[in-house]
Amino acid sequence: MDSQLKKGMLELLVLASLKYQDSYGYLIDQEVSSVIDISESTLYPILRRLETQGFVTTYETTYNSRIRRYYQITKAGLKKLVESENDFRETKKIYDYILR
Amino acid sequence: MKKAEFIRALRMELDFLSKADREDVIKYYDELVTDAVDNGKDEAMFIAGLGSVVEIARNVKQDHSFLDSIRNINFSSGAKEVIGITAKVLGYFLFVILTIVLISVGISFVLSGTTTIILSIISIVVHLDAEVMVTITKVGQIIFGSGLTIIGIWLFIWYAKYAKKFLDKIFNKLQEVFKDKEGTAHV
Numbered sequence: 001m002d003s004q005l006k007k008g009m010l011e012l013l014v015l016a017s018l019k020y021q022d023s024y025g026y027l028i029d030q031e032v033s034s035v036i037d038i039s040e041s042t043l044y045p046i047l048r049r050l051e052t053q054g055f056v057t058t059y060e061t062t063y064n065s066r067i068r069r070y071y072q073i074t075k076a077g078l079k080k081l082v083e084s085e086n087d088f089r090e091t092k093k094i095y096d097y098i099l100r
Numbered sequence: 101m102k103k104a105e106f107i108r109a110l111r112m113e114l115d116f117l118s119k120a121d122r123e124d125v126i127k128y129y130d131e132l133v134t135d136a137v138d139n140g141k142d143e144a145m146f147i148a149g150l151g152s153v154v155e156i157a158r159n160v161k162q163d164h165s166f167l168d169s170i171r172n173i174n175f176s177s178g179a180k181e182v183i184g185i186t187a188k189v190l191g192y193f194l195f196v197i198l199t200i201v202l203i204s205v206g207i208s209f210v211l212s213g214t215t216t217i218i219l220s221i222i223s224i225v226v227h228l229d230a231e232v233m234v235t236i237t238k239v240g241q242i243i244f245g246s247g248l249t250i251i252g253i254w255l256f257i258w259y260a261k262y263a264k265k266f267l268d269k270i271f272n273k274l275q276e277v278f279k280d281k282e283g284t285a286h287v
């Protein structure tokens with residue numbers, strides 16, 4: 001897959017993994033890599049990017065007497081997910097035609 | 101490679117970052133590896149799967165410049181907002197000045213107009229024996245005074261009716277210009 005496209009897809013996958021509950025680095029990593037092949041090194045920039053753009057926020061809690069950073073999707077993040085559904089419908093039409 | 105070794109190597113690769121940004125990356129990978137091990141993954145194998153520290157650093161570097169550009173956009177749109185507010189404040193300031201000028205001009209026109217009318221009428225009445233030429237002059241003054249009065253009243257009406265609309269139009273134009281600029285900044 002085109003790297004730029006893949007980056008966009010990864011952003012959406014990370015947001016989707018946070019759709020129903022907050023999550024942390026390793027869990028997000030596992031969820032996303034169950035859908036798409038990633039070298040884990042790409043997720044940190046994605047998370048940072050989502051945070052800077054205001055699609056996720058972070059908070060830290062103690063787990064097993066160490067600090068774990070949790071990621072939470074924002075309203076803007078949820079909106080982006082909904083927008084991606086519309087994008088998908090448009091893209092699907094195009095691919096339906098390409099693959100006819 | 102064990103975690104401590106991996107973290108040390110990564111920290112060295114990330115020396116182009118500020119300390120805060122570097123430690124943020126380190127914290128992420130430290131937590132990731134610890135959680136993986138807690139979930140039964142083999143430490144060395146998981147770290148090997150992360151790719152080389154050079155690769156990780158390159159990814160971070162690429163995104164670092166991206167994040168910088170986002171911050172710049174945020175800043176410039178913030179700056180635009182400030183400029184927008186400045187333009188508005190300046191506009192309202194001009195609006196107030198214009199209001200004061202128009203009102204004082206209007207008042208002086210109305211006053212001088214009515215005074216001329218009244219004085220002319222009085223002078224006609226008082227100088228009953230005056231020559232026809234003088235009377236004509238007074239009539240001329242009455243017309244002139246009426247003209248001034250009408251202009252004064254008209255200025256009031258114009259101000260009440262159109263000035264607000266006219267200024268609103270200017271504001272809208274200004275806002276459009278700012279919006280256009282914002283649009284191109286995002287492209």
